[in-house]
Amino acid sequence: MTSEQRRLQPRKRPRQVRAELTRQRILTAAAHIFAEYGYAAGTTNRIAERARISIGSLYQYYPNKDAILAELLTRHLDGDRAAVTLRRYKESPEPLETIVREFVRVVIDNHLDDPQLLRIMIEQAPRSGEVLARVTRLEWEMIADLRDLFHAHPEVHVEDKDTAARLVASTVELTVHQLIAAPASIDTTRLENELVAMITGYLRG
Numbered sequence: 001m002t003s004e005q006r007r008l009q010p011r012k013r014p015r016q017v018r019a020e021l022t023r024q025r026i027l028t029a030a031a032h033i034f035a036e037y038g039y040a041a042g043t044t045n046r047i048a049e050r051a052r053i054s055i056g057s058l059y060q061y062y063p064n065k066d067a068i069l070a071e072l073l074t075r076h077l078d079g080d081r082a083a084v085t086l087r088r089y090k091e092s093p094e095p096l097e098t099i100v101r102e103f104v105r106v107v108i109d110n111h112l113d114d115p116q117l118l119r120i121m122i123e124q125a126p127r128s129g130e131v132l133a134r135v136t137r138l139e140w141e142m143i144a145d146l147r148d149l150f151h152a153h154p155e156v157h158v159e160d161k162d163t164a165a166r167l168v169a170s171t172v173e174l175t176v177h178q179l180i181a182a183p184a185s186i187d188t189t190r191l192e193n194e195l196v197a198m199i200t201g202y203l204r205g
Helices: 003-008 017-037 044-051 055-061 065-078 082-088 096-109 115-124 129-152 161-181 188-204
Strands: none
Touching: 017 044, 017 055, 017 065, 017 115, 044 055, 044 065, 065 115, 065 129, 082 096, 082 129, 096 161, 096 188, 115 161, 129 161, 161 188
């Protein structure tokens, strides 16, 4: 393990229920502190105070706030249900617009918990090789599921379905990331409707 990996790794993984609850309190407190104060001012002292534990106890779990933010990012990635949603519709007779809408809605929902924290994770979260590998794996899983859907669905008439899968995955993920996390709020219903209209129109050719 490199020094960079050690810097971003939790110091211990809880084996008892009490320890796991403490870890969850730290992560929850950190999410609130980062969203409230920003990353620079979101110190480990503030996180420990919000979690109602000593700073020494916090350091038993995480070596620094970078490691805490890295774990919040990992938890965000693990909560992504887009690939599961696409697989559920792989052999479905549902209309294309229904499937695309469900996919877009799941991606939007995955980013609504705290837009300000999401912006911090996008812009400032340290990314270890492990986290980057997980991001890449999730991206390619989504692309593969979209490609299978496009090849099977009779309403999809776009000629290059492989490139279409990559375009749709990137468009939905990047657009939702940027607009949900932007300082100016956006109406998520309008965002959903416009993305669905744009994607279905493109896929129907």
